[in-house]
Amino acid sequence: MDAIQISNLKKYYGKSLGVEEVSFSVKEGEIFGFVGPNGAGKSTTIRILLNFIFPSGGFATIWSKDVVKESKEIKKSTGYVPSDVRFYEDMTVRSLIRVSNGFYSSSHEEEADRLCKLFELDRAKKFYELSMGNKKKVAVVCALAAKPKVLILDEPTNGLDPMMQKQLFTELKNQSTNGVSILLSSHNLGEVQEYCQRVAFIKQGKILAVTDLKEIHQPHKIVTTWGGKDIIHPSIQLLKQKEVKRVFRYQGNSVLLLKLLHQADLEDVTIENESLEERFMDLYGKEEEQ
Amino acid sequence: MNVFRLELKNTWKNTLRWAIALSGITFTILAFFPSMQTESMKELTGAKMEGLDPALMEVMGLSELVDFTVITNFFGYVLQYITLAIMMLVTQLAVNSLVKEETDGTIEFLYSKSVSRSTILLQKTLANVFSFLSILVVLCIITVMGYLFYGDYNFAESIKEVVVFYSSILFVGLVFMALGVLLSTLLKSSKGSSGIVIAIVFGTFILGVMGVVIDDLSLLSYFSPMDWIKTQKLMTEGIKMEEWLVGILTILICYISAREVYKRKDLHS
Numbered sequence: 001m002d003a004i005q006i007s008n009l010k011k012y013y014g015k016s017l018g019v020e021e022v023s024f025s026v027k028e029g030e031i032f033g034f035v036g037p038n039g040a041g042k043s044t045t046i047r048i049l050l051n052f053i054f055p056s057g058g059f060a061t062i063w064s065k066d067v068v069k070e071s072k073e074i075k076k077s078t079g080y081v082p083s084d085v086r087f088y089e090d091m092t093v094r095s096l097i098r099v100s101n102g103f104y105s106s107s108h109e110e111e112a113d114r115l116c117k118l119f120e121l122d123r124a125k126k127f128y129e130l131s132m133g134n135k136k137k138v139a140v141v142c143a144l145a146a147k148p149k150v151l152i153l154d155e156p157t158n159g160l161d162p163m164m165q166k167q168l169f170t171e172l173k174n175q176s177t178n179g180v181s182i183l184l185s186s187h188n189l190g191e192v193q194e195y196c197q198r199v200a201f202i203k204q205g206k207i208l209a210v211t212d213l214k215e216i217h218q219p220h221k222i223v224t225t226w227g228g229k230d231i232i233h234p235s236i237q238l239l240k241q242k243e244v245k246r247v248f249r250y251q252g253n254s255v256l257l258l259k260l261l262h263q264a265d266l267e268d269v270t271i272e273n274e275s276l277e278e279r280f281m282d283l284y285g286k287e288e289e290q
Numbered sequence: 291m292n293v294f295r296l297e298l299k300n301t302w303k304n305t306l307r308w309a310i311a312l313s314g315i316t317f318t319i320l321a322f323f324p325s326m327q328t329e330s331m332k333e334l335t336g337a338k339m340e341g342l343d344p345a346l347m348e349v350m351g352l353s354e355l356v357d358f359t360v361i362t363n364f365f366g367y368v369l370q371y372i373t374l375a376i377m378m379l380v381t382q383l384a385v386n387s388l389v390k391e392e393t394d395g396t397i398e399f400l401y402s403k404s405v406s407r408s409t410i411l412l413q414k415t416l417a418n419v420f421s422f423l424s425i426l427v428v429l430c431i432i433t434v435m436g437y438l439f440y441g442d443y444n445f446a447e448s449i450k451e452v453v454v455f456y457s458s459i460l461f462v463g464l465v466f467m468a469l470g471v472l473l474s475t476l477l478k479s480s481k482g483s484s485g486i487v488i489a490i491v492f493g494t495f496i497l498g499v500m501g502v503v504i505d506d507l508s509l510l511s512y513f514s515p516m517d518w519i520k521t522q523k524l525m526t527e528g529i530k531m532e533e534w535l536v537g538i539l540t541i542l543i544c545y546i547s548a549r550e551v552y553k554r555k556d557l558h559s
Binding site for chain 2 (some may be wrong): 099
């Protein structure tokens with residue numbers, strides 16, 4: 001069963017486009033990456049899922065419940081971490097967590113205590129006294145304390161130091177192992193590649209591709225050559241050429257690659273695994289050309 | 291009642307500041323009453339008022355020569371200006387309840403929880419009504435104390451009169467609050483909301499003035515809630531049936547419209 005399903009979602013702000021034809025799904029227990037440049041439509045999609053704004057077309061469901069009609073029901077089991085955490089400034093961390101927990105039927109004090117210790121959060125401080133990273137931690141604790149089945153995270157590591165980023169992802173990994181489905185919007189391709197199973201690429205409000213990161217864990221090769229002859233073969237694709245330097249993507253076995261390189265009589269060559277960043281640049285580069 | 295408690299938590303300091311300020315003003319004004327009873331002051335106010343144009347007297351809420359040596363007349367006259375301030379406070383409270391949180395972004399905290407928008411609107415409105423009632427109760431106590439200190443009323447008489455004043459202010463305040471709630475759902479940002487609040491409160495006040503001064507526009511008085519509770523009228527006729535009707539209809543229409551608008555409103559980032 002899909003935890004989140006989005007089908008042909010559209011949002012227009014007057015005449016300007018928010019998102020169009022956005023479709024993807026997040027499976028139970030999956031960490032799903034949502035990647036795109038600023039203004040691509042990531043936050044718009046998330047805001048529709050949380051019923052902050054209303055879609056102009058299409059539909060989205062969480063655990064088969066309509067995000068518009070059954071929003072209240074959905075939020076009983078959905079946690080959200082905003083990219084820019086703007087909670088009540090005059091309240092202490094303790095009060096904010098207590099108020100947040102008050103919206104759920106059962107008490108989650110023990111879980112909140114555990115998370116506060118894990119993220120080294122000072123609960124006596126007022127919200128306005130906190131740094132950006134600590135504000136983010138408060139949002140993470142509020143989102144996770146109620147033991148949600150779906151987590152929606154918008155740039156969750158913004159402002160967190162590397163140790164805390166690691167801590168957060170270890171926690172998210174544990175949550176996903178326990179069946180929690182996670183939609184992770186991020187600019188950090190490294191963290192998406194390391195922790196997500198699949199990723200959706202969005203640009204100018206449209207989904208460019210949904211990629212299974214297993215493919216990237218068994219990656220294509222990026223081959224850079226200097227000098228020699230052109231390499232023409234169905235399994236090799238020229239990505240760019242500048243004077244004697246050529247960059248190819250190769251998919252196939254290593255023996256064939258070495259044979260092709262040998263025949264090309266090259267001056268020099270490097271071979272690397274294709275990273276998510278290269279996939280991203282490739283996808284966005286193609287769009288730019290079109 | 292999570293939203294209700296949260297709203298009170300976020301507004302109590304402002305409510306307390308207003309309660310202290312209004313109480314101070316009320317008690318100070320009442321402290322002037324004994325000086326109004328001196329012969330020289332009687333002559334002075336009498337002479338000044340006799341010289342005023344009747345239309346101007348109407349505008350000032352003095353439809354006939356008022357004897358300011360009676361505490362009801364004296365305080366009732368000043369109370370209409372305190373009421374203006376109270377109306378601005380309650381309208382601002384209602385306007386800010388939603389749109390300020392939307393502008394500050396704090397409403398996302400509530401929107402991400404399992405609570406419907408109708409409930410948010412209802413509980414925030416109830417919290418504001420509670421704050422308004424608290425201020426009125428404090429003002430009632432302060433006014434009764436002032437009456438007992440400076441007037442020649444006994445406790446029962448003071449309570450009776452003060453309750454009439456403040457219960458009518460409560461009714462008119464609820465009308466302005468309903469207008470504020472509707473405005474809060476319609477505005478996209480809290481920037482400039484203070485100007486709109488002043489325009490609403492003074493705008494309806496001016497409607498009432500026009501209704502009094504220009505005979506052909508007398509109907510306008512029904513749309514000026516401040517006119518419904520002018521002290522002299524309140525003490526003789528009370529609030530008219532038509533005014534009750536306009537007020538209750540305004541409250542219902544504004545609240546129901548606000549609820550429908552808010553249920554469909556996009557949160558601007």
